[in-house]
Amino acid sequence: MPKIGMQSIRKQQLIQATLAVINEVGMQEASFVLIARKAGVSTGIISHYFRDKNGLLEATMRHIQYQLGFAVAMRLRMLTGAEPKRRIQAIVEGNFDPTQTSEAAMKTWLAFWASSMHQPNLNRLQQVNDRRLYSNLSYEFGRVLNKADARMAAKGLAALIDGLWLRSALSNEQFPVKDALKITNEYIDMQLQRAEVLGT
Structure with a gap:
């Protein structure tokens, strides 16, 4: 069972990784793979929380x-x-x-x-x-x-x-x-x- 607050922490972690990757390679090249690697998680975690790239950008x-x-x-x-x-x-x-x-x-x-x-x-x-x-x-x-x-x-x-x-x-x-x-x-x-x- 996930710890209380882990979801918000994980989302924040992914948002910070997104900012870093966009800064490094731009939005077009900011793939789930690069963001997941930067955050140290699987691409499945990103899909679970944000569905797609637009969902992640919106967040x-x-x-x-x-x-x-x-x-x-x-x-x-x-x-x-x-x-x-x-x-x-x-x-x-x-x-x-x-x-x-x-x-x-x-x-x-x-x-x-x-x-x-x-x-x-x-x-x-x-x-x-x-x-x-x-x-x-x-x-x-x-x-x-x-x-x-x-x-x-x-x-x-x-x-x-x-x-x-x-x-x-x-x-x-x-x-x-x-x-x-x-x-x-x-x-x-x-x-x-x-x-x-x-x-x-």
């Missing part, structure tokens, strides 16, 4: 997205009652957390984005992630700007976050967190200054 992305949500939530929790600017900055910082900008995570995100255009279950996962970011940003901008301007500011910042992340991922260089935060902070200041000018 891996759920893990990364959980880390993203946690990174943002922890930062916001420490800023309860803080001004909108600081909370918006915290959301951005969470998106640039080391769990999201490591080489393995970035390559897995790229593989996920490509697959999500063809796999409905992965596309739904991507839409949930996009809506969460947009909703968080819209709410915080909405504390200062009118509804229409808040939505536009949120769309712009979300696009900036994704764009900075994507350019770095495709450059094969370490993510420039300091530069990315400088660029996004300037955008945030510009949007909030509009509220001061318009008196909203």
